[in-house]
Amino acid sequence: MSKIAKKPVLIKEGVSVNIAENxxxxxxxxxxxxxxxxxGIEVKQEDGNLVVSQRIKNDIKTNALFGLTRAMVAxxxxxxxxxxxxxxxxxxVGYRAQASGNTLxxxxxxxxxxxxxxxxxxxxxxxxxxxxxxxxxxxxxxxxAARIRAIRPPEPYKGKGIKYQGERIRRKAGKAAKAVGGAAx
Numbered sequence: 001m002s003k004i005a006k007k008p009v010l011i012k013e014g015v016s017v018n019i020a021e022n023x024x025x026x027x028x029x030x031x032x033x034x035x036x037x038x039x040g041i042e043v044k045q046e047d048g049n050l051v052v053s054q055r056i057k058n059d060i061k062t063n064a065l066f067g068l069t070r071a072m073v074a075x076x077x078x079x080x081x082x083x084x085x086x087x088x089x090x091x092x093v094g095y096r097a098q099a100s101g102n103t104l105x106x107x108x109x110x111x112x113x114x115x116x117x118x119x120x121x122x123x124x125x126x127x128x129x130x131x132x133x134x135x136x137x138x139x140x141x142x143x144x145a146a147r148i149r150a151i152r153p154p155e156p157y158k159g160k161g162i163k164y165q166g167e168r169i170r171r172k173a174g175k176a177a178k179a180v181g182g183a184a185x
Contacts, residue, residue: 004067004070004071005052005066005067005069005070007070008046008049008050008051009049009050009051009052009070009073009074009077010048010049010077011045011048011049011050011077012028012077012078012081014028014029014081015027015028015077015080015081016028017045017050017077019043019044019045022036022037022038022039023035023036023037024037024043024050024073024076026073026076026077026080027080028077028079028080028081029080029081030079030080030081030082030083030136031079031080031121031136032080033076033079033080033136033137034076035069035072035073035076037069038062038065038068038069039062040054040055040056040059040061040062040065041053041054041055041062041065041066041069042054042055043069043073050073050077052066052069052070052073054066075138075139078138079135079136079137079138080136083134083135083136084134084135084136084137084138084141084142085132085133085134085141086132086133086141086142086144086145086164087130087131087132087133087164087165088130088131088132088133088145088148088149088162088163088164088165089129089130089131089162089163089164089165090106090108090129090130090131090162091129091154091159091160091161091163092108092109092152092158092160092161093160094107094109095107095108095109095129095152095160095162096129097126097129097131098126099123099124099125099126099131101123101124102117102118102119102120102122102123102124103115103116103117103118103124104116104118104124104126104131104148106148106151106152108151108152108162109152114151116144116147116148116151118133118135118144119140119144121135121136121137121140122134122135122140122141122144123135130165131148131162133145133148145164148162149162149163149164154167154169156169156170156171156172157171157172157174159171
């Protein structure tokens with residue numbers, strides 16, 4: 001049984017929740033999101049909280065979906081009230097990014113600029129080689145950031161590329177360090 005699923009989700013001020021059959025819709029100041037609740041899981045609104053429960057206690061088929069549903073509902077409430085951000089850092093000579101609305105243009109050493117169009121609900125901001133991906137859907141923000149990072153992932157020799165802010169890159173020694181170690185034989 002999931003420990004996280006037992007915790008109730010606090011409905012923040014300015015957020016309204018609508019539960020109809022197997023669909024949970026959340027509206028807030030930043031927008032609205034909805035989630036289809038899997039079979040065997042119930043979501044109820046009690047005392048300003050959302051409570052997720054299994055219809056049949058300790059059902060093997062719904063155990064995995066129990067915590068997932070609670071996490072998705074909690075992320076929806078947080079998203080429509082505060083929103084989510086992911087920050088990516090550009091490191092490399094000549095690597096640049098420009099944002100205009102939901103379009104991001106990257107110059108990453110290729111022969112052409114890379115243009116990324118954000119899906120609906122995603123916006124980009126760029127400040128001093130730090131790309132910020134903003135949105136209300138946590139999954140969409142994370143997937144968009146991963147798609148941007150996959151264009152030019154950081155390489156281990158010089159550390160050039162796109163990395164998440166705070167990510168540590170394991171660095172490798174280059175050819176010169178191997179040549180010095182191999183000459184001693």
